[in-house]
Amino acid sequence: MSARIERLVTSGTFSLDGGTWDVDNNVWIVGxxxxxxxxxPAHDAAAVAKAVDGRAVKMILLTHGHDDHVRAARETARxxxxxxxxxxxxRMLWDAVHEEAPDGQIADGDVFEVAGVELEAVHTPGHSPGSVSFVAPALDAVFTGDTLFQGGPGATGRSYSDFPTIVESIRTRLLTLPDETVVYTGHGDPTRIGDEAPHLQEWIDRGH
Incomplete structure (x- = not known):
């Protein structure tokens, strides 16, 4: 059975800098x-476990440490x-939510294998210092977390974020991927590298 990508949408909240917002998150299951x-595995560990449906889980990978993405991670892992x-x-974002450390680290260039395909970690800071995207060439896919969305970069108006850094990450680490690469985002609908690349200068000019 060849590897495939499955999407689960979960709902909850995101809190940072004293504010809290309702959010829907994408959980991606690859295998x-x-x-x-x-x-x-955002918000709802039971829903994630139901979607996994008894399959062996080799790893839980986090694109970044914001609480909407990591709050349910420990329960999901159990x-x-x-x-x-x-x-x-x-880690400072993780430590604001959890007392127990993650089980391991992700470094730029790490490769994770599942069901005969490889996911390569690409450090794409800006939305947060430790934001990571996962590139799966065999699936024509990149999982960008909150770094790149349909229509532009992720938010950079809160603590630990930086707009010039996220633009540089997208320009040098993501828009260099083949145009047909599907961008599987942390929120909202997927897009394609070829649909986003022409708008880089617009994003810079908007400075959002």
């Missing part, structure tokens, strides 16, 4: 009928008996 990797990995530059 086949036997084994999977779960990316960003339900699925799987280790959690996070880039160390986002």
């Amino acid at each position: 086949d009928d036997s084994e999977v990797i779960v990316i960003d 339900l699925l008996d799987a280790p959690i990995r996070l880039h160390p530059d986002d």
Whole structure:
């Protein structure tokens, strides 16, 4: 059975800098009928476990440390008996939610294998210092968390974020991927690299 990408949408809240907002998050499950990797198991551990449906979970990968993405990670890990990995530059965000450390770190260039395909970690800071995207060339896919969305970069108006940094990450690490690469985002609908690349200068001019 060849590897595929499954999407689960969960709902909850995101809190930072004294504010709280309602959000819907994408949880991405990559694998086949036997084994999977779960990316960003947000909000609802039971719903994630139901979607996994008994398959072996090799790893839980976190694109970044904002609480909407990590708050349910520990409970999900217990339900699925799987280790959690996070880039160390986002430990301050993780530590604001959890007392127990992640099970391992993510470094730029790390490769995670599942169901015969590889996901390569690409450090894409800006939305947060430890934001990471996962590139899966065999699936024509990149999982960008909150770094790149349909219509532009993720938010950079809050603590630990920086607009010039996120634009540089997108320009040098993501828009260099093939145009047909599907961008699987942390919120909202997927897009394609070829649909976003022509708008880079517009984003810079908007400075949003």
